[in-house]
Amino acid sequence: MILKIIIGIIVGFIFGYTLQRTGITKYPRVMGMLLLKDFKILKFMLTAVTFSMIGFYTLDSMGIIELNPKPLDWGKLVGGLIFGAGMGLLGYCPGTMLSRIGEGKKDAWVGLFGTVLGILFFAVNVKFFKTHFTSKSISGDISEALGINQWIIVPIAAILFIAIIYLANKKVDDFKHNF
Amino acid sequence: MKLKQQKNGEWHWFTGGIIVSLLAMATYVVFQALSYKSYPFGITASFGSITTLFKYPFTALAENPIIQKYSNSPAALISTTMIFSVALGGFVAAKLNKNYAPELIPSVWKKYHGPSVLKRFIIVLFGGFLLGLGAVLASGCTTGNILQGWAHLSLGSLVAGASFFITGIIVAKILYPKTGGQQS
Numbered sequence: 001m002i003l004k005i006i007i008g009i010i011v012g013f014i015f016g017y018t019l020q021r022t023g024i025t026k027y028p029r030v031m032g033m034l035l036l037k038d039f040k041i042l043k044f045m046l047t048a049v050t051f052s053m054i055g056f057y058t059l060d061s062m063g064i065i066e067l068n069p070k071p072l073d074w075g076k077l078v079g080g081l082i083f084g085a086g087m088g089l090l091g092y093c094p095g096t097m098l099s100r101i102g103e104g105k106k107d108a109w110v111g112l113f114g115t116v117l118g119i120l121f122f123a124v125n126v127k128f129f130k131t132h133f134t135s136k137s138i139s140g141d142i143s144e145a146l147g148i149n150q151w152i153i154v155p156i157a158a159i160l161f162i163a164i165i166y167l168a169n170k171k172v173d174d175f176k177h178n179f
Numbered sequence: 180m181k182l183k184q185q186k187n188g189e190w191h192w193f194t195g196g197i198i199v200s201l202l203a204m205a206t207y208v209v210f211q212a213l214s215y216k217s218y219p220f221g222i223t224a225s226f227g228s229i230t231t232l233f234k235y236p237f238t239a240l241a242e243n244p245i246i247q248k249y250s251n252s253p254a255a256l257i258s259t260t261m262i263f264s265v266a267l268g269g270f271v272a273a274k275l276n277k278n279y280a281p282e283l284i285p286s287v288w289k290k291y292h293g294p295s296v297l298k299r300f301i302i303v304l305f306g307g308f309l310l311g312l313g314a315v316l317a318s319g320c321t322t323g324n325i326l327q328g329w330a331h332l333s334l335g336s337l338v339a340g341a342s343f344f345i346t347g348i349i350v351a352k353i354l355y356p357k358t359g360g361q362q363s
Contacts, residue, residue, distance in 0.1 A: 001256065008260025011206050015199065015261075016268025021276065022195030023187070025269060027285035034344070034351030035358055040192050045325055047196025048203065052330035055204045065211045069333035070324070075316045076335045080342030083313025083320065087343060088350025089306030091285060093321040094222045094314060097307075098262060102269025104281030110300045112226075114307020119230040121308070122315045123245035129316060140333035157332060 016099040025099045027091040034088055039168035050161040057154050069140035075133035086118075188276060203327055215254045222265070222322045223314040224249065224258040231255075245315070291355060317342075 019025050024041055032038030059065045070076070087093050090111050092100055097115070100108040122129060143150040221227075227249035234240040234250070241247075249255060273279035284299040292298065314320040317339040319328060325343070328336020 004254070004256040005260050007206070007209065008257040009264045011202060011257070012261035012264025013268040013271070014202050016265035016270075017272040018190070018195050018198045018202075018268075019265075020269040020272035021190045022192065023189040024195065028287045031287065031351055031355065034347045035355060036348065037358075044192040044196045044199075045321075047193055048200040048326055049329045051197060051200040052203050052327070053332065055200065056207070056330050059204070059208065065208055067331050069331045070318060070328050070335035070339075072334040072338060075318065076324075076339040077342050079313045079316025079318070080324075080339035081313070081346045082309050083317055083339075084343040084346030084348075085350050086306045086309030086311075086313055087321075088347045088354065089302050090310060091288075094226055094310060095265065095320065095322045098222070098225075098265035099269030099272075102266035102271075103273045104270075104279060105285070106281070106283045107285070107299055107303050110303045111307040111310070112229075114304040115226050115311035115314075116230050116307075117304075118308040118311025118313070119227055119245075119315050120233055120311075122312050123230065123240070123243050126243065126245050133316060134318075138334070140331075140335045142332045142334055142337075145334060153332065 012098075015095065016102060019096055019099040020103060025092065025096045025103060027105075030087070030091045030093075030096070037171070039171050042168050043165050046161045046165050050158050050165075053154060053161075054158060057150060061151075067141075069142070071137040071140045073134045073137035075129070078133055188278070199326060200330075203330065207327075210254070213253075215252075221254070221258060221319070222261070223318075223320045224252065224254065225261045225265075226311060227315070228255055228259040229262060291358075 022040075022044055023029055024044060029038055029041060033041045056065065056067060060067045090097070092108065092111070094115060097108045097111050101112065139145065143153055146153070227245075231246050231250045234243075234246050249258075252258070270279070283296050284294075288299055310320075314323075317324060317335075319336065319339065321340075321343065324336040325340040329340055
C-alpha cells in the first residue's frame with residue numbers, strides 16, 4: 001500500500017512538474033496548438049512518443065515488457081471526437097488540468113468537477129455506451145493488422161514523427177505575443 | 180542539475196519530451212513487474228477514482244460496473260494519489276520558478292470573450308463533461324492514448340488521438356475565428 005502511494009507521488013509529481021516547466025499547461029499554448037499557430041505541445045508530444053515507441057518496442061523484443069495495444073472500436077472515434085470538443089472548450093486536457101490546479105488557475109477546478117460528472121454520466125449509461133460503441137472491436141496490434149513485421153513499421157513511424165517535428169519546428173514557439 | 184532553458188525560462192520541448200518519455204517507460208516496466216494490466220499514467224483512471232466517491236451518497240452506484248472497475252483496480256491507489264501529486268508538481272514548479280500566477284479565468288479568454296466568470300465557468304463545466312465522457316469512451320485521454328497509445332502504435336489510440344484534434348481544432352476555430360496573427 002505504501003509502495004503504491006510512493007509510486008503515485010513520484011510519477012505524478014514529475015509529470016505535473018514537467019508539464020508546468022515546459023509550458024504545456026498554458027491556456028494560450030493549448031489554444032495556439034489547436035489554432036495551428038504554436039506547435040510546442042505537438043513537438044513535445046511527438047518527441048515523447050517517438051522516444052517511448054523505440055523504447056517500448058525494444059523492451060518488448062527483449063522480453064522485459066509486453067506491449068498492450070488498445071483495440072480499435074467505435075468508442076475510440078466517437079469518444080475521441082467528444083474529448084476533442086471538450087479540450088477545445090477548456091484549453092487543457094485532464095493531465096494539464098491537474099497541473100493547472102496546482103498553478104492556481106481556478107477555472108481548472110470547475111473543469112475537474114465537469115470531468116467527474118462526464119465519467120459519472122458514462123457509468124450510469126454504461127449499458128448504452130457498451131452496446132453501441134465498444135461491443136465490437138478489432139485487435140489494436142498494428143503489425144498484426146497490416147501483416148508487416150514491427151521492426152519495419154517502427155522505423156517508418158519514427159521517421160514520420162520526426163518529419164512532423166521538423167516541419168512544426170519551422171514555426172515560432174511563443175504564440176502568446178500574437179494571440 | 181541545470182537544464183538548458185529557453186529565453187522565456189521554459190524548458191525546451193525536447194527536454195520535456197524526453198523526461199515524460201523516460202517516466203512513461205519506467206512506470207510501464209514497474210507496472211508490468213507488479214503485473215498491473217493497465218497503463219501507468221492513466222490520468223483518466225485518476226479522474227475515475229474521484230468519481231467512485233459518488234457511491235457513498237448514491238449507494239446504488241456501488242453495483243455499477245464502471246465504478247467497480249475504478250474502485251477495484253490494483254492501481255486504484257496510485258491513480259488516486261496522482262490527482263494530488265500532479266497538482267503538487269504544477270504548484271512546486273510554478274512556485275520555484277516564480278511564475279505562480281493565480282487567476283480566475285485565462286486572460287486570453289477575457290480579452291476575446293469578456294470578463295464574465297460565470298460564462299467561462301459554464302463553458303468549462305460543459306467542456307469538462309465532454310472531456311470526461313470522451314476519455315472513458317475512448318478508454319484514455321491525451322496521456323493514455325497519445326503519450327502511451329501512440330508509442331505502442333495501438334490502432335485504437337491512433338484513431339482516438341487523431342480525433343481529439345479534429346474536433347479540438349474545429350472548436351478552437353469557432354472560439355477564436357479571426358486569431359491568426361491578423362488581429363495582433
